[in-house]
Amino acid sequence: EVQLVESGGGLVQPGGSLRLSCAVSGFTFNYYWMHWVRQAPGKGLVWVSRINSDGTSTSYADSVKGRFTISRDDAKNTLYLQMNSLRADDTAVYYCARGATGYSSSWHDNWGQGTLVTVSS
Amino acid sequence: DIVMTQSPDSLAVSLGERTTINCKSSQSVLYSSTNKDYLAWYQQKPGQPPKLLIYWASTRESGVPDRFSGSGSGTDFTLTISSLQAEDVAVYYCQQYYSTPPTFGPGTKVDIK
Numbered sequence: 401e402v403q404l405v406e407s408g409g410g411l412v413q414p415g416g417s418l419r420l421s422c423a424v425s426g427f428t429f430n431y432y433w434m435h436w437v438r439q440a441p442g443k444g445l446v447w448v449s450r451i452n453s454d455g456t457s458t459s460y461a462d463s464v465k466g467r468f469t470i471s472r473d474d475a476k477n478t479l480y481l482q483m484n485s486l487r488a489d490d491t492a493v494y495y496c497a498r499g500a501t502g503y504s505s506s507w508h509d510n511w512g513q514g515t516l517v518t519v520s521s
Numbered sequence: 522d523i524v525m526t527q528s529p530d531s532l533a534v535s536l537g538e539r540t541t542i543n544c545k546s547s548q549s550v551l552y553s554s555t556n557k558d559y560l561a562w563y564q565q566k567p568g569q570p571p572k573l574l575i576y577w578a579s580t581r582e583s584g585v586p587d588r589f590s591g592s593g594s595g596t597d598f599t600l601t602i603s604s605l606q607a608e609d610v611a612v613y614y615c616q617q618y619y620s621t622p623p624t625f626g627p628g629t630k631v632d633i634k
Contacts, residue, residue: 445614445625461622495570505618507561511570
């Protein structure tokens with residue numbers, strides 16, 4: 401069974417940092433591109449970032465570029481999102497999601513339960 | 522970025538009735554070399570993560586009930602629930618994955634009348 405389990409969320413002050421983790425199981429992690437998608441309270445889904453299967457290529461939404469860094473550790477079957485210079489508008493539930501195909505253009509066929517990040521003083 | 526819009530914002534439908542949700546992209550998501558529309562639909566129930574329903578605009582994900590169907594091409598797409606069930610109460614999102622960044626529609630909330 402495919403499982404994605406996020407952790408690392410919490411309350412952080414504006415300007416602070418946080419690292420999210422997504423531990424995966426039930427599939428060959430190093431075959432798949434992986435994504436982070438966020439959802440502000442009561443709002444819609446917004447794609448944040450993605451990383452290719454071997455970790456050599458990354459992309460970011462303009463709103464997080466230069467502040468967030470996506471990475472992966474295939475030995476630990478874990479995806480990460482390092483978030484720096486956090487702002488109030490980064491407050492959201494952060495989901496990790498699997499890209500369904502081995503290509504950049506893909507839908508998300510499996511999602512974690514999400515981890516809540518709250519940026520507030 | 523490709524902008525996705527959905528209509529209506531919300532709707533209330535009687536159990537067993539047909540439900541139609543529309544999604545429009547600001548530019549075509551039909552990739553000519555593959556002749557495929559890079560469009561997916563997701564269902565999100567309260568307190569849960571999104572669940573994939575449809576990809577390639579009309580291919581139903583494994584395990585999704587056949588009352589859910591997707592249609593359309595180019596810039597205009599439709600998600601149809603042929604006979605609404607109580608468990609279908611949710612917000613439905615379309616998403617284009619034709620170009621980076623992948624973008625979602627604002628969502629359509631479906632309730633029971």
